[in-house]
Amino acid sequence: MDINGSVAIVTGASSGIGAATARALAAEGAKVVLLARRQDRIVKLAAELENAIAIKCDVTNKDQVKSAVEQALQAHGRIDIVVNNAGQALQASIEEINPDDFRDIFELNVVAPLVMMQTVIPHMRTQGGGSFVNISSGIWFHPLSESGAYSATKAAISILTGVAQVDLADTNIAVSLMYPFITETELVDSIKAGRESAERIEAPIAAERQPPELVASKILELIKTGEKQGDLVPKKYGGTYEG
Structure with missing residues (x-):
């Protein structure tokens, strides 16, 4: 897909990977x-960008x-x-996962992308095509202690994306999956529960954190090529990244 002149929705655009992708x-x-x-953040970011x-x-x-x-369509007439x-x-x-916390992050990490896709797909069908990129995580490549709930949501969005690729195979709608590695974002700061555990698990590989701009560049590559998936997980952790 040619990005120039396209209309792009980015969720979670107030910081980290979302802001970098925007x-x-x-x-x-x-x-x-x-x-x-966080409206104040995206208003500030929109003011910095050329057309947002x-x-x-x-x-x-x-x-x-x-x-x-609907507001995006009113503003631009299409969503690409x-x-x-x-x-x-x-x-x-x-043993300690709070089921209510698990339901909350499942709603955000899995159900919300599904609802967004369901809402936008009819418009993409009408206009003749489009591109979705869903963000998973390399964390579920290998089981990590105390990461069961989060990893499960990322495994779920990965499977959901794969099925969407099959379901939409006869359309001009590409559905891609992105697997970031540990990234310099506010994910730990905004964690639902278990911040100390997350910091402890990340500590041994903290030096390998990647900038969100690197993830954004890979996301744009997926949009341009329509490839089914990409990752920034180093080979030694089960991914394909050699940087």
Whole structure:
């Protein structure tokens, strides 16, 4: 897909990978629609970009998602790209996972991207094509202590994306999956529960943290090529990244 002149929705655009992706898309000429709950941040980011609008949206709220998509269509008449980036972590042992916390992050990490896809796909069908990029995580490549809940949500979005690729194979709608490695974001700061555990697990590989701009560049590559998946997980951890 040619990004220049396209209309792109980015969820979780207030920081980290979302903000970096929004900047990268805008730099290549996309009209970016920034979605996040922290309105002050996306308003500030929109002001920095060439052609962007900020819409406060809790992507776990179906009505807010529908409204945000309608506003994007009113502003630009089409939606070419959706980057489902919004997400939250949770660290706890299997014995200590709070089921309510698990439901909350499953709603955000899995159900919300599904609802966004369901809301936008009809419009992409009508206009003749589009691109989705769903963000998973390399964390589920190998079981890590106390990461069961978060890893399960990322495994779920990976499977959901794979099925979407099959379901939409006869359309011009590409569905890609991105596996970031440990990234310099606010994920640990905004963790649902288990911050100390997350910091402890990350400590041995902290020096290998990657900038969100690197993830953004890989996301743009997926959009341009329509490839089914990409990752930044180093080979020694089971990925393909050689950087």
